[in-house]
Amino acid sequence: MAQKLNISEIVKSYSSRLTGFIRKRVENAEDAEDILQEVFYQLAEADRLMKPIEQLTAWLFTVTRNRITDRYRKKQPDLFAEFYSDDEEEQVVEEFGAILADDQDSPENEYIRTLVWEELEDALEDLPPEQRDVFRWTEFEGKSFKEISQETGEPVNTWISRKRYAVVYLRERLQILYDELIND
Numbered sequence: 765m766a767q768k769l770n771i772s773e774i775v776k777s778y779s780s781r782l783t784g785f786i787r788k789r790v791e792n793a794e795d796a797e798d799i800l801q802e803v804f805y806q807l808a809e810a811d812r813l814m815k816p817i818e819q820l821t822a823w824l825f826t827v828t829r830n831r832i833t834d835r836y837r838k839k840q841p842d843l844f845a846e847f848y849s850d851d852e853e854e855q856v857v858e859e860f861g862a863i864l865a866d867d868q869d870s871p872e873n874e875y876i877r878t879l880v881w882e883e884l885e886d887a888l889e890d891l892p893p894e895q896r897d898v899f900r901w902t903e904f905e906g907k908s909f910k911e912i913s914q915e916t917g918e919p920v921n922t923w924i925s926r927k928r929y930a931v932v933y934l935r936e937r938l939q940i941l942y943d944e945l946i947n948d
Contacts, residue, residue, distance in 0.1 A: 771804075771807060771811055774807065774820065779800065782800055782803060782824060782825075783796065783800055785825065786799050786800060790832060795835060798835075799828065799831045799835060803824060803827050803828050806827050807827075879941065880938075883937065883941045884934070886937075887933065887938070890933075891933060891934075895927070895930035898926045898927045898930065899927060
């Protein structure tokens with residue numbers, strides 16, 4: 765019982781510091797809470813297995829940093845639609861997605877589908893090669909950032925950043941086409 769009390773005291777003492785540390789590195793509050801729980805679970809496992817922890821603070825922050833890294837490595841590739849933030853922009857993505865996925869071959873649908881694909885291809889050609897490549901690899905080929913990183917030798921975060929820039933640019937370009945289609 766003394767061991768459990770010790771762990772509960774550690775949880776009380778370190779929860780806010782670790783939460784702050786995690787929140788600076790993880791956007792989603794739910795992911796941050798999951799990481800914190802994983803850290804404390806690992807602490808309980810170390811205690812259960814009677815593994816000695818000499819420098820508790822350093823150990824906790826090391827485990828936390830490792831959990832954050834693991835979370836980013838496991839994260840699925842960000843989809844184009846996930847970079848849209850408000851409802852109007854999400855509607856644009858949904859409508860373009862519906863247009864591209866629509867298999868009805870009416871002349872109007874075929875024309876609009878062709879316009880969207882042409883605009884997307886033109887916009888992709890305007891991007892720097894690294895941004896164009898990461899967008900194609902993740903969106904069209906379904907590769908993860910981890911796979912791309914392993915193939916190219918460049919860090920995952922570099923590819924995530926490049927994809928973000930590509931998506932922001934493509935969003936602006938497709939918004940112009942969307943506005944033209946709606947106003948016609």
